[in-house]
Amino acid sequence: MDIQQAQPNPPAAASDKRRVRVEKSLQRRHRAERRFRFIGMSAVVFGLGMVALLFISILAKGLPAFWQATVVTEVYFDPEIIRVDPRPVAQPGESPAQLREREMAWQTQVTMVNWNRILEDSLIAHLPEAASARPRVRQLVTSGERFKLRDMVVENPGLIGQRAQLKLLADANVDVWLKGNIDRSLPDAQQQLPPEVRAWADQLYERGVIQMRFSTTLFVNPDSRGSLASAGLAGAFVGSLYMMLIVILLAVPVGVASAVYLEEFAPRNRFTDLIEVNINNLAAVPSIIFGLLGAAVFINWFGMPLSAPIVGGLVLSLMTLPTVIIATRSTLKAIPPSIRQAALGIGASKVQTILHHVLPLALPGILTGAIIGVAQAIGETAPLLLIGMSAFVAAIPGTPFDQSTALPVQIYLWQGNELRNFFEARTSAAIIVLLALMLSLNAFAIWLRKRFEKRW
The missing domain is CATH 1.10.3720.10 (MetI-like)
Structure with missing residues (x-):
């Protein structure tokens, strides 16, 4: 009996304590693993969320710019206004330099035409009440469109005396007004357009004369300071x-x-x-x-x-x-x-x-x-x-x-x-x-x- 008492088996209580310590250690490791996974997943979600927020912000602001206010109207190339000589043609015995000189003189003559008057007449056809305010009517269309008319006649002089259905870019301020990018409740002194021009823009937009069309100008035009609506990339x-x-x-x-x-x-x-x-x-x-x-x-x-x-x-x-x-x-x-x-x-x-x-x-x-x-x-x-x-x-x-x-x-x-x-x-x-x-x-x-x- 004394020998058996001198070499006892390990008590059950010590074994239970070790098992409890191991279980607690495993629980701590599992909790730490879950925390690590949660932190990692949170970081990924936060990063993706910030990227998504960036793209959403850019798209929300940038996509409307791909559509631009455009005046769809019929333009009459009035020969009473476009008073130019016939385009030069090569004469017998004429050198290329001489023909080029006469061509440049003819293009200068075309440039001197009052193209703003052509634009005004095409807009007044839709706004008869604006006949007495021609300079104001001109503010509906960006200034660079008169050069578009000039280039069309230089390329094809046969347009003189003809009518053509054209898409003319509205002025940048008109585009801002129609898209609601400026507070309409501001007083006239803080508006970028006179009251009558704003009213004409709304009127033409309701009639469908001014439309929001996809802007190819953004892709085919270079930058511009004189005609902001024509600025491109x-x-x-x-x-x-x-x-x-x-x-x-x-x-x-x-x-x-x-x-x-x-x-x-x-x-x-x-x-x-x-x-x-x-x-x-x-x-x-x-x-x-x-x-x-x-x-x-x-x-x-x-x-x-x-x-x-x-x-x-x-x-x-x-x-x-x-x-x-x-x-x-x-x-x-x-x-x-x-x-x-x-x-x-x-x-x-x-x-x-x-x-x-x-x-x-x-x-x-x-x-x-x-x-x-x-x-x-x-x-x-x-x-x-x-x-x-x-x-x-x-x-x-x-x-x-x-x-x-x-x-x-x-x-x-x-x-x-x-x-x-x-x-x-x-x-x-x-x-x-x-x-x-x-x-x-x-x-x-x-x-x-x-x-x-x-x-x-």
Whole structure:
């Protein structure tokens, strides 16, 4: 009995205590896991909610700008007002220079026609009571539409004496009034249009003479200051395309070649380590520094034209190079060493191994990194402001050396326009266009990755 009492079994109470401690520990771990999952899910939902709020806000403000007040009316090209000579034709023995000189004189004659009178007559046909207030009637249509009539006659002189059904852009203030972007209860002193013009606008809108139509002007016209309703994104869009093309032709080949050399051929020493450190540091340099570099080097030293896509493309290429190099090197590192060893083992040279085996497998990642880098560069504004691309340019650039602006800069300029009621929506519309371009590039990168992806 004494021996059995000296070696007792573990008491049941101690076992129960251990089990309780284990259960409490498991409960704490499970609670911590649930808290972590809840915090993570909350962060994801919060982020998606903020992105959704941003897109909803931009779409709510920008979509109405794609529809613009348009006067649909019949215009009579009255020969009593358009008193011009017949268009010059080539005479026997006349040189091209002489014909061109007579053509320019005829176009000058057409320009001197009172095109405002033509516009006034077409509007007074709908508003007979406004015959005694012609200058006021003219405020219903944007001032740039008289040049549209002039260009139509220059292109086709046979219109003189004819009638044509035309769609004329309403004035920007009329568009603001009809869309309700200004408080109608404000006193006349604070309104942008006289009382009779506002009444005529409402009257023509009720009759269907003024309609809200999809605005092609936003896409086909350059910027304008004299005729605000005619301001468009064509010049900025073409300028951005030129810069994107320059970035693709310069930054992508140079960046990929640099990454291939550093990753596959460069010896491992202090010099290459210094290069890698500087590439990583360049990726973190603020974009405005590249703008200062571009203004100092490309414009002041090399004498390149101010506010030209060629300079903007070069600056953005410098910005994009570190991103392309880092993305390409990461992709090359992800290729298994066995691919290289197998190629070398069957007698391929180092160059053949890289060109025929490594690069094809790395192509999806390289293309993805390059396109994302280009898309990021297209959205930059600060470096473009420093090289003069904030200048007002009322023409679509024909070459990368012509003066131009870019989509981000155009957004910046419109946001600061004094006619906020009109350009606030137009600014959001320009943001939609820029986001659509960038999302298209990102979607294209995803498609390329899936298209060229290979498994090993």
